[in-house]
Structure formats: C-alpha cells, structure tokens
Amino acid sequence: MSIPPSYPRGPRLSFRDFTTADIADVHDYTSDPEVTRWSTWGxxxxxxxxxxxxxxxxxxxxxxxxxxxxxxxLKGKAIGSVAVWTTDPHDRNGELGYTFHRAYWGNGYATEAVSQLLEFGFKTLQLERISATCHPGNIGSIRVLEKSGFSLEGRLRSHRLVHGVRRDSLLYSILREKHPGAVPPR
Incomplete structure (x- = not known):
C-alpha cells in the first residue's frame, strides 16, 4: 500500500477518503431527487x-x-462528495466533479471544494488542464465553475445518456497557468 498524499484543507472543509461510517450521511443526499436532478446517476x-x-x-x-x-x-460530517481524476496521463489532463447535500447549498462549500480540488489536481496530480461538465440547466454548478476560474469551452450535444434520454452538457476547463497558486510541473 502506498502512502496517501495529504489532502487539501479549506477554510471550513476538510477532505478524506470515505469510510463505511459515511453511508448514512451520504445516502441522505444521494437519495434526494433534487440533489441528483442534474446528475447522470441517482x-x-x-x-x-x-x-x-x-x-x-x-x-x-x-x-x-x-x-x-x-x-x-464539515465538523466531522460528510456533507458532500468531491472527486478529481486523471483522464489522460500523457497529456496530464484531468476532470473534477462534486455533489453536496441540499442543506448546505448556497453557502460557498462547492466553490471552496473546487478551489481545493484544483490545488490538489495541479500540485499533487501534476495536471496541466482540468475540465468539468454540467447540465446546461444547472445554474448553481455553472456559477461555481465560473467563480472558480473555469472557462466555458462549449456545448457537448447529446453528450450523456441519462435514464434512457440523450442530453447535452456544457464543457468547462481551467489550465494550470490560469490557476492562482499553481506551481510549475516537476
């Protein structure tokens, strides 16, 4: 087993690997139709x-x-799920995503999380470009991405098959050079 990297910490949020003790907290928001409205799952x-x-x-x-x-x-409770991953190791491209419990919407937690995911992606994973997609109707997610410095690259037509229906996605990205605090690659 390798030693895990230290995960970033925001002003209010911390990030850690999930444990089975999180199942009830996570299920509380992953089973909510309003939370999963724009997701490809749930x-x-x-x-x-x-x-x-x-x-x-x-x-x-x-x-x-x-x-x-x-x-x-937040204060010992899993209030959201966040992810960052490498999509192309050669070109050092990655992607990120996030989902938060509805009770915590509108308080800047997603924006804080994205900031920390970007730092982790650029510094720890040594990515050069990080993208994110969202449903064109997901105004909250669009705002989070724009506040976080992402640029809209375009609309991916018929991008996802969700519950048997084709739907579009908006594609956003940010480059290492555009992220404050990003360090040059090793």
Missing part, C-alpha cells in the same frame, strides 16, 4: 450508495492512484 438506493462508498473506500489501497473520490467534511 436518486440512489441504499445498495447503490453502499456500493459507491465501498468502491471509494477501497481506492486508497491502489498503487499509483490517479483518481480521488473524497468526502467533503
């Missing part, structure tokens, strides 16, 4: 949430880990 059954937590909890055992699905923790 609302989750308890079995689906448990499978997600089990897979995420085992990921820290992987050697040469290039994907991090982490709990966003």
């Amino acid at each position: 609302p989750n059954t308890l079995e689906q949430t448990t499978a997600f937590i089990d897979a995420a909890a085992r990921a820290h055992l992987e050697a040469d880990r290039s994907a991090y699905s982490l709990a966003a923790v």
Whole structure:
C-alpha cells in the first residue's frame, strides 16, 4: 500500500477518503431527487450508495492512484462528495466533479471544494488542464465553475445518456497557468 498524499484543507472543509461510517450521511443526499436532478446517476438506493462508498473506500489501497473520490467534511460530517481524476496521463489532463447535500447549498462549500480540488489536481496530480461538465440547466454548478476560474469551452450535444434520454452538457476547463497558486510541473 502506498502512502496517501495529504489532502487539501479549506477554510471550513476538510477532505478524506470515505469510510463505511459515511453511508448514512451520504445516502441522505444521494437519495434526494433534487440533489441528483442534474446528475447522470441517482436518486440512489441504499445498495447503490453502499456500493459507491465501498468502491471509494477501497481506492486508497491502489498503487499509483490517479483518481480521488473524497468526502467533503464539515465538523466531522460528510456533507458532500468531491472527486478529481486523471483522464489522460500523457497529456496530464484531468476532470473534477462534486455533489453536496441540499442543506448546505448556497453557502460557498462547492466553490471552496473546487478551489481545493484544483490545488490538489495541479500540485499533487501534476495536471496541466482540468475540465468539468454540467447540465446546461444547472445554474448553481455553472456559477461555481465560473467563480472558480473555469472557462466555458462549449456545448457537448447529446453528450450523456441519462435514464434512457440523450442530453447535452456544457464543457468547462481551467489550465494550470490560469490557476492562482499553481506551481510549475516537476
């Protein structure tokens, strides 16, 4: 087993690997139709949430880990799921995503989390470009990405198949050179 990198810490949030103790907290938001409205998954059954937590909890055992699905923790409670992963190791491209419990929306937690994910992606994973996609109707996520310095690259037509229906996505990205605090690659 490799030694995990130290995860970033925001002013209010900390990030850690999921544990089975998180299942109830995570299921509370992954089973909420309003939270999953714009997602490609959900609302989750308890079995689906448990499978997600089990897979995420085992990921820290992987050697040469290039994907991090982490709990966003506030005062000891997992209030969200955040992820950053390498999509192309040669070109050093990656992607990120996030989901938060509805009770915590509108308080800047997603923006704080994205800032920390970018720092982790650029510094620890040594990525040069990080992208994110969202549904064109997801105004909250669009605001988070724009506040975080992402640029809209375009609309991906018929990009996702969700519950049997094709739908578009907006593609955003940010480059290492555009992120404050990013360091040159090793």
